Amino acid sequence: MALVPITILLPLLVGALLYALPRSDRALSRVIGTAVAVATFAMLIAERDAQWSVRWLSRPFTAAFHFGTTPVALWIALLLALCTACAIATTRVARTRDFVALLLMLEGTMLGLFLARDLLVFALFWDLMLLPVFFGLLNWGEHPTTAWRYFIYNFAGGLTLLLATAAFGVIYGSTDVIGRGGAPLIGTWAPWIFAGFAFAFLVKTPVWPLHTWMPPTYSGLPAPMVSVVSAVQSKAGLYGFLAIVVPLLPNYLREYALPLMVLGAVSLIYGAVVALVQNDAKRVVAYSSLSHLGLIVIAIASMNPLALKGALVYIVAHGLFSAALFMILGYVEEREETRSLLRLGGLGSKNPRLAGALCIAALAALGLPGLAGFVGELVILIGVYQAGYTWPVVVALIAIVLAAAYLIRLYQDIMNGPEVEDVPIRADLSWLEGLAVAPLLLALVVLGVDPAPLLRL
């Protein structure tokens, strides 16, 4: 069925068409945007096993516009559609129409990335998905330098991905390989191809020391966009590992497991420690992302089947809670016009719904049993331990303790304590805002109680 390419094209086209609305439009573009994101969600569920393919190149290697879902891709795509819908529903930034259009294009390009079954198409959408964020940072960000840093870092990664893809295509003969389970690639060039992929994926994730673009990007972007970027775009690299490196270059992943684990472990601790001392609420969550994603890198490097399952669970869980955290912090910032933990305080007593939402999201992030984050962490740790790596597990446990510290600090500094004089107390979450966060929190609870659909894959 042709529903798969429509799923990708719909947000792109509607995003472009939104520019036909009057420049000052706010409500209509939000409604259309949310509807489109929900529609893509429904289409993804309806077309679980569909595939669609059109020949693109026959030389120097075969490539095709081949789209379809793999189980992993489907989950991330669903997460993407959900996050986009929730983010658009409560977008209130200046020039709403343009912003919603960018968010839709971001969704479309990332759907293309995750649904691509061809490596070359994957690389194409990899570069393409950088553009909406780049324009978002240029037009709504706090400083243009951030946009450049984001773009140059990620584009450099995109270029090594391109070179690796070209080399892969020439040697393998085809790039139509994602989800095919063909023979792994070996030979003289294979380590270099692995290096190209790994560099691109590690920049995107990001992993220390390639992470320096990430904190300013996350704190500079408006809340709706950063919630999508941190929830889903940061998973592009991890998805790349799961979908490309693990099946096609497993030998080299095994060979370089140790350096990858070290990078993951350093990110894990470094992110947690830095998150502990940040006073910008968004930066706390940004560094916590660095820390959490380091755990997933460790899981992937261990190559243990259980750890890989845990990685998927944690990818979804992290997407849900980081999207929720960023959205809620966005609401806080809109109300109080600051996100400095030094200035905020005591919002909880007058804003119980806001406090409750932040509480659930933060608890999920620190890995409270019963929420999805816990399942992911636990399964990863068991898997990594099974694979025979003890020290990463110990390091991860330390980081989990630190996570509790910085997330509780985040919550306390915003919600608890005496009310701060010069920070006005504004209205609590509106029903629309509540409705926008609720699906994310609900999904955290549901997947935390019953993670079987994710683990069964």
Place this chain on the structure above:
Amino acid sequence: MTIPFTHHDWAAVLPVSIVAVTALVVLIADFFAGRDGQRYVSIVIGLLGTVAAGYFAARQFGHNYDAFFGGFMVGGFATVFQEIILIAAAGSLILYAKVGAPQRVAGMTAIMLWSACGAMLMAGAANLMMIFLGLELLSLGLYALCATVDRKTARESALKYLILSSTATGFLVFGFGLLFGATGSIRLSDLVNPGVTVTPYYWIGAGMFLIGIVFKLSLVPFHTWTPDVFEGAPLPVTAFMSVATKAGTLAVFARFIYAAVPPQAADDLLLPVWIVAGISMIAGNVGMLAQENLKRLLGYSGVAQIGYILTALAGGTPMGLRYALYYLVAYAFMNLGAFAVAAAISGDDEEGALVENYRGLGRRRPWLAAAMTVFLLALAGLPPTAGFLGKILILSSSVSSGYIWLGALLIVGTAISLYAYAKVIRVMYARDEGEALEFRPFVPLAWASAAICAFFVIAMTFYPLTPSNVLPLVR
């Protein structure tokens, strides 16, 4: 005295003749055109001529034969290059709709068409004489064209181009002489078997020939004239030079490396060229970073882009030639499109040449800005443009031919170039609009040219048209 040429020989140069005659028609028609219509009469006749020439050139595709005693080869290879040159000519002279004094447009159009004739001869040239003839016809016209505006920089540009280009031609001709001396033939196909051994004369001759070529392609270290000449020359001339001269010279270079280099000498002889191409990719892109003038920026950009194309040719594989051609076509559309946008927002004094004048274009001329974005993304090699696919193809060629270090340099160069291209995009969409430039009225021809180029730049990504039977026709 009888003329020893048959009708086959004349048919071979039919497209070239059509272009040459069109130039004459343009000049004559100009006498009868009224003052208001002068500009458009020349442009329309010029366009019709290029279309007709393009049609007859396309009919030659696949019908290969030698004309003029092996001096000119008709068929796939020449056809593809001739079409590119015709596209360049059409895309450049269309810009006279916006730029240049009306009473001079006819003359400039005619000279540009004659220059195009020279480039088209180079596309089919199979002996040294024909290469020289084509090259000089191309260059002579350009010297004059550079000086066709009343501007100090234009005169400087023309003089600089004249002197430096003549120097290069000197190298080239000396090289020709030595090659003839070493092999006793001026036919490229005879150069492949240079007697018993490859003599020192051959080496020196071929070396000087390559120096001339590298100069004309404006590769490092002979690239410094390019930005100056580009900046001074009128906008349409810059557009023409950036595509047609490079296409013509590349045709000669490609034919030389595929048909004239003895296999035993190929690696040693051509390695310096590949090294130069590699350095150009870095130096050209670095040079772009500080440019405030779009013409200079695209001048440096051209240095790097030719480096990309040579990367595809490195190793001399049949596939490489196809990808080089694909990228050259894409490059032609990107460059012509960018110049069309520059012309569309320019008047006679070419405001469109300054990057700063694009400020606020995204709001006031959203379609033009969108087209410009497409061209710049394509030059940077971002999807969904032909630049992206072209880079993939070039990279895969460099992997399979073993010149992966060139591929790696291409990656580095591209990463650097991104900043320069994105800087223009940023100016167009920046929030602070600064002092608004007064945008010129709508001129359908320039807009149409930009739209057509944008269409091809995107469409070529999804339908990568690389003519398959090109290589057999080189030799």
